[in-house]
Amino acid sequence: MTRRLPTATHPSTALVTGASSGIGAELAAALAARGCDVVLVARRRDRLDALARRLSGLGVRAHALPCDLTDEAARRELPAAVADLGLEVSILCNGAGVGAAGDFVTVPEEHRTAVLRLNVEATVDLCGRFVPPMVRRGSGAVLTVCSLLSFLPMPRMATYAASKAALLSFTEALHAELRPHGVAVTALCPGTVPTEFMDLAGLGPQVGRMPAWALDDARRVAERGLDALARNRRVVVPSALYRASAASARVLPHAALLGLLRRGSPFPARWPGATAAEARDAGALPVP
Template identity: 45%
Template sequence: MSLPAAAPDRTALVTGASSGIGAEIARELARRGHGVTLVARSAAKLEALAAELGATGVRAEVIACDLTDRAARAGLPGAIEGRGLVVDVLVNNAGLSTLGAVAESDPEAEMDMVELDVVAVVDLCSRILPGMVARGRGAVLNVASTAAFQPLPGQAGYGAGKSFVLSYTQSLAGELKGTGVSATTLCPGPVDTGFGERAGFSKADAEDALPKIMWVPAGEVARAAVDGLDKGRLVVVPGAANRVAAAVAQVTPRTLLLPVLTKGHPAFKNR
């Protein structure tokens, strides 16, 4: 199974496209001739990326949207249809993480994280997949993390959310067999995108916790993601070290794994 062919009335919807992996996936899709619809809260960053992609001759439009807002999110498919476009590729990339023990957490921040990392993925899939199935073509890429393969003390909600995305997308793939629509999960390891800093820990702390061999550039992650999507792969884990680490994490007893993960996490560095 391959990506649907690009066409003037078709678009690839990429959420969280203002920076990092999302922006690089948009660039990679554009390089392959796909028009893109860029979604995030930061209109200025999206406009800059749209101008960059438009200069290459590819159609790129911007929809500034806070994806934690259910009403705003529900309006996305209609806004795209209003531009005479159908979504043939859906990339659910937008996400955030909190940092620290659940017992010390801010409930509102935790709920915002779950809304973006989990609920928005389900919402957009539920709204957009019916059209794909009716047309007999389409591809969904849901971005999880190597955190999906293990518990993550210090980022408990984030790790659990990514486990949800992995399981959910694998189930979608089973449901979609024979429809002409594919579903792929991207599970990157550490990537230098500023994501950690926004969560509350420094790049230095992250590099102390995660060996250099595990870090993969955002552009390389995006290429692996779109290649995997084009080949109809179920799960894409960029980087050999990350694939090994994910496999080991899945078979290691939790009683052995949890103390190591807790001790090594930046959230508990000074405890």
């Protein structure tokens, strides 16, 4: 299986989405350190350019391709843009993702939709664009960043958890389909990682109160994900604490879990952009 990731004799090109920060940036850096050319995708061009400059210093080719992945037309142009660079994607890392915390009724429509468009639609679409050539070549690899919340429905993160559950299901099925075709597929399921994601999702204060031992490190998560991909592991949860949580979520009855999660939710009752009055008007209610 290691032949699917870059070696000195089999250099590869990885397209990494979400490469402007957090886990995606660490995936790109780890791939470059393993000798892989990288194509960096996200919206913030300045971040991608800076990372590309840094990774070029490792002796690989590193290119920024800024793209809003919620824009279907922009996604459609990516394969041609990669070909124009003279590169062929042999590793696809789906790292881009957003979340929105708060009772479902308090989250504005555009945020709910963005979660689904980016986390699910864009990931499935990019697989549709970059996997068929891998199958034709008989080699390739796909790493999709899912989540601990892929394993359990989560009140106050309902849409995000649903998006990540869909991604896990998709990725596991793809793993089975593509294995005979020489394409490795792995779902990387981190727990809580202190990245910009948390602030954007409105979870900064919650993360700030968590003990260090309960947090995953973005670099370590990326390394674990790539090691698992090299072995074509179907699913990897990169820390012992969260592996235990994922295993519990798989076996415990959801009826009991949901009650506990609703009453002891670590997430805020209202989307952080909503005032208390707006949340009340939207129908958010205190937990009885």
